[in-house]
Amino acid sequence: MTDSLLSDFLYALMYAVILGIPVALYLRSLKHREAKARAAAEKGKLHSSGPQAQHPHIDLEWCIGCQLCTTVCPEGDVLAMLGGKAVLVNGYKCIGHSLCAEVCPVGAITMVRATPSMGADMPVMSDEYETSVENMFIIGELGGLALIKNAVNQGRECVDTIQGRLQADGVSSRAQGVYDVVIVGAGPAGIAASLRAIQNKMNYLTLEQDELGGTVAKYPRQKLVMTSPVEFPMYGKFKKTELSKENLLAFWKQVMDRADFKVHTGEKVDDISKGEDGLFTITTPKGRYRGLAIILALGRTGTPRKLGVKGEQLAKVMYRLIEADHYVNKKILVVGGGDSAIEAAMGLGHQHGNTVTLSYRKESFSRIKERNATRIEECMRTGKVKVVFNSNPLEITPDSVVLEVNGQQHQIPNDYVWVFAGGIPPNDFLKKIGIGFGKRDMTVEASNEAKQAAQAARQLVQA
Numbered sequence: 057m058t059d060s061l062l063s064d065f066l067y068a069l070m071y072a073v074i075l076g077i078p079v080a081l082y083l084r085s086l087k088h089r090e091a092k093a094r095a096a097a098e099k100g101k102l103h104s105s106g107p108q109a110q111h112p113h114i115d116l117e118w119c120i121g122c123q124l125c126t127t128v129c130p131e132g133d134v135l136a137m138l139g140g141k142a143v144l145v146n147g148y149k150c151i152g153h154s155l156c157a158e159v160c161p162v163g164a165i166t167m168v169r170a171t172p173s174m175g176a177d178m179p180v181m182s183d184e185y186e187t188s189v190e191n192m193f194i195i196g197e198l199g200g201l202a203l204i205k206n207a208v209n210q211g212r213e214c215v216d217t218i219q220g221r222l223q224a225d226g227v228s229s230r231a232q233g234v235y236d237v238v239i240v241g242a243g244p245a246g247i248a249a250s251l252r253a254i255q256n257k258m259n260y261l262t263l264e265q266d267e268l269g270g271t272v273a274k275y276p277r278q279k280l281v282m283t284s285p286v287e288f289p290m291y292g293k294f295k296k297t298e299l300s301k302e303n304l305l306a307f308w309k310q311v312m313d314r315a316d317f318k319v320h321t322g323e324k325v326d327d328i329s330k331g332e333d334g335l336f337t338i339t340t341p342k343g344r345y346r347g348l349a350i351i352l353a354l355g356r357t358g359t360p361r362k363l364g365v366k367g368e369q370l371a372k373v374m375y376r377l378i379e380a381d382h383y384v385n386k387k388i389l390v391v392g393g394g395d396s397a398i399e400a401a402m403g404l405g406h407q408h409g410n411t412v413t414l415s416y417r418k419e420s421f422s423r424i425k426e427r428n429a430t431r432i433e434e435c436m437r438t439g440k441v442k443v444v445f446n447s448n449p450l451e452i453t454p455d456s457v458v459l460e461v462n463g464q465q466h467q468i469p470n471d472y473v474w475v476f477a478g479g480i481p482p483n484d485f486l487k488k489i490g491i492g493f494g495k496r497d498m499t500v501e502a503s504n505e506a507k508q509a510a511q512a513a514r515q516l517v518q519a
């Protein structure tokens with residue numbers, strides 16, 4: 057071999073190595089990611105579930121396999137890449153951040169609400185959040201979409217829809233002595249709707265059975281709230297993504313005070329009826345009001361689900377934990393297997409002298425945030441929380457609890473019990489006031505915003 061041939065060969069070899077190594081590494085990481093995705097998909101299947109409420113719907117014809125959607129999700133492996141396309145592998149973990157839809161450069165992802173199977177338990181709603189009763193709307197978590205930012209967006213959009221209709225009809229409610237809109241519930245959805253009504257100079261009434269802030273006001277003290285930038289009425293873009301519950305409530309209060317927001321707190325709506333003139337009559341224990349449109353922002357967690365066991369009526373049994381540090385040197389049982397139960401057990405387990413047992417009826421946790429899964433494992437390892445899977449409380453006495461574990465009964469000493477078995481959605485109330493329930497087409501029922509964003513992205517790609 058001549059010198060020049062040898063040097064050509066060495067150069068070719070060098071380029072092959074320089075180019076080949078990254079390609080080989082990329083292919084290896086692709087293989088690794090696919091294997092991980094398949095494992096995640098299997099895990100998802102194992103936990104049965106599929107999406108429980110809102111989740112991304114991927115148009116595979118449009119997906120270009122860029123992977124952005126799989127990297128932005130704060131909940132971990134909801135989506136994964138399989139065969140070069142994004143697929144939903146752990147739909148049950150989705151809690152509606154919608155970041156996947158926002159980052160998708162070709163608009164292949166839209167957020168959709170309930171699955172058909174659980175859709176039967178959901179009120180029928182149009183894309184404008186209108187129920188089967190004309191001019192009666194549902195926003196926020198009651199409509200099946202969790203998260204504060206979704207509640208705020210829907211509150212804003214819904215009030216704009218109502219104002220548009222009033223303007224189109226040339227209706228002036230002030231002349232008739234009725235409200236343009238009556239908003240029921242003052243959690244994030246009801247607050248945003250009320251502030252938008254103020255901004256739109258509408259004649260509104262807000263009724264809240266409890267206190268301002270809804271579920272957020274009942275989070276544990278100093279809970280870190282994760283949120284996304286959102287257009288907040290009477291304020292503008294709220295850009296924070298992480299802040300304490302107290303700071304979020306203080307921010308809302310500041311905006312509400314500045315807007316001179318009026319709300320009737322401690323006033324529960326018992327009934328709503330619609331007259332032949334199309335006007336609604338809203339009945340509470342304190343009065344009757346009339347409105348042209350109704351926004352129901354009731355949330356889904358109002359009434360805590362009970363265990364139905366003997367002794368549950370004792371004052372030591374609670375369904376909400378706000379101040380974990382008020383409990384020290386106590387023997388505590390927490391019941392449940394979701395994020396709320398786990399966060400409460402960990403919060404109590406970190407207080408001085410507490411012995412905390414967490415009872416869960418299943419054999420493992422399946423629907424909890426990645427972060428909580430890691431933290432509870434650490435608490436189990438360090439003895440801060442004792443987790444008893446496959447267990448059910450049978451009876452609660454003033455100083456003990458009887459737990460059934462794998463068919464055997466165990467009596468354990470106890471000072472307090474917290475039950476986190478979810479909330480009972482106000483479906484009976486909704487049915488009573490005439491709202492229809494039924495299945496919804498999950499593939500077409502994307503939120504207005506998501507649909508518009510998807511359409512805009514597609515137009516861009518086509519252009």
Ligand SMILES: Cc1cc2nc3c(=O)[nH]c(=O)nc-3n(C[C@H](O)[C@H](O)[C@H](O)COP(=O)(O)OP(=O)(O)OC[C@H]3O[C@@H](n4cnc5c(N)ncnc54)[C@H](O)[C@@H]3O)c2cc1C
Nearest residue numbers: 196197203204241243244245265270271281282325354355
């Ligand atoms: C423990 C926990 C942690 C969470 N963490 C986060 C988080 O970090 N980030 C995030 O974005 N989301 C989080 N969420 C979800 C978020 O809190 C909810 O999605 C959001 O509060 C829903 O807002 P909403 O206004 O629809 O309902 P809610 O906040 O539930 O408010 C509904 C209001 O309606 C009132 N109401 C009900 N019935 C009546 C009636 N008949 N008459 C008058 N008033 C009535 C209730 O009293 C309540 O105040 C969390 C939820 C929980 C349970």
